[in-house]
Amino acid sequence: MNKGTTSIFDLRRCRYTTEISPFRFVHFKFPRPFLNSIAEQEGRDALDHIDLGDALRIEDPIFAALGDLMETVFLHTERATSFLIDDVSIAAVCHVVDRYCSTGRRHRRKSECLSAVQMRRASEILDENLPGTIPLSKVASECNLPPASFRKAFKESFGALPSAWLERRRIDRAMKLLQDDALDSRAIAMMAGFRSCPEMKRVFAKHLGQQPGWFRPSAFSRHRADDAAPQQAKAAAAHRNRLN
Known part of the structure; x- marks a missing residue:
């Protein structure tokens, strides 16, 4: 059985499911009100039925990608925030609504912001x-x-989605704490909301291209000030622009 093989069941018609593999599989369950709320957000009528057709053991690249993401979460639990799990669940149900659900007319979606x-x-x-x-x-x-x-x-x-916004806020908090050379990296990681010091280093490298220690005031003693300062300022400014 190939990676990403997907089975979909409408529990109104089918009261049981079968496991597609004795190991390495992810089970999603979507209540109908949740499906309808996503359909509404996507500018569709309430769903009529799920177009199962041959939706038993099909090759679905979207679910394959979501499965890869969940596997990473299972293997690296320090990254498994509740917002990440929520994002995966909502992405999965959006895909089900778009590909497998018959929801009648599609309306123009309204752009709605928070007050x-x-x-x-x-x-x-x-x-x-x-x-x-x-x-x-x-x-x-x-x-x-x-x-x-x-x-x-x-x-x-x-x-940005809440999970990405939170990650950027953690960076912002850590950047301020890094100005105090008396605080060690582990304490800064915890105070900034990271689950571990390695996670903070991974996120800094991802967003800023540098390790946290590079933003320490003491870094000036290891590098020429006229070289390090502009680079630090440029990285910090780029991060602030992503927050705004």
Whole structure:
């Protein structure tokens, strides 16, 4: 059986499922109200039925990619924030709605942003929970929105999904803490919301192209100030532009 093999069952018609493999498989279960909320967000009518057809053991590259992502999460649990799991789940249900569900007419999607009050409340909650352990549904509830609607409106308002926005805020917090040479890297990682020092290093390399220690004031003693300072300022400015 090839990687990414997918089986889909409508539990209204089929009361049982079969495992496609005795190992290395991911099981998603989508309640119909969740499917309908995604259909609404995508500008469609409420779904009518799932077009199963030959949707038993099909080759689906989207689910193969999502499976790869989940495998990474299972192998590296320090990256398994609740927001990441929520993002994978919502991406999966969006794909099911788009490819396998008959939802009638497609309407023009309205671009909906969070209100100023909702933006302020969301950023306050997330800033207080930088590790990302708070469920997306709780943040959405505080803004009086269902999770899928909140996720879309958040991206429209902030230019990034909640998980990506949180990652950038952790970098911002760490950049400020790195100015204190008395704090060691492990303490900074914890205070900035990273799960470990290696995770902080990985995220810095991904977004800034440098290790955290490069932004220490003491770095000037190891490099020429006229060479290090402009590069530090350029990297910090690039990060601030991504936050804005």
